[in-house]
Amino acid sequence: MSPSYYESLVENYSDLLTVDDLRKVLGNIGKNKAYELLKSNAIQHVRIGRKYKIPKKAVVDYLILIDSKG
Template sequence: MFEQEDALLTIDELCSILMIGRNTAYRLLNSDAIKAFRIGRCWKIPKAAVRDFLEASHTVL
């Protein structure tokens, strides 16, 4: 999924990549665990932010 040209993900794509529900995704975004931004009501999540989150989570475990 990270090889595609789009640099931004949607909530649904984030949920699919991390295998989490929408509530958990919103919780991660609102707590700044994953750095993202909103345009109106739509969240835009940079792929690099997801990669950083996964790397940080992996070092904690």
């Protein structure tokens, strides 16, 4: 799929997504899986205290990466 498709998945979210936003964008994945992706640095993020902030670009980059792996 084209990068513009993945960008369209996050266009209605703020520039920094929350874990709940990430879960929705990735097809309602479980909370544990979302935290696993963040803790393994599969998706770049910033942690502020106990909160994770995930840039839209990081989510798009992740989706492109997993799509390219087939």
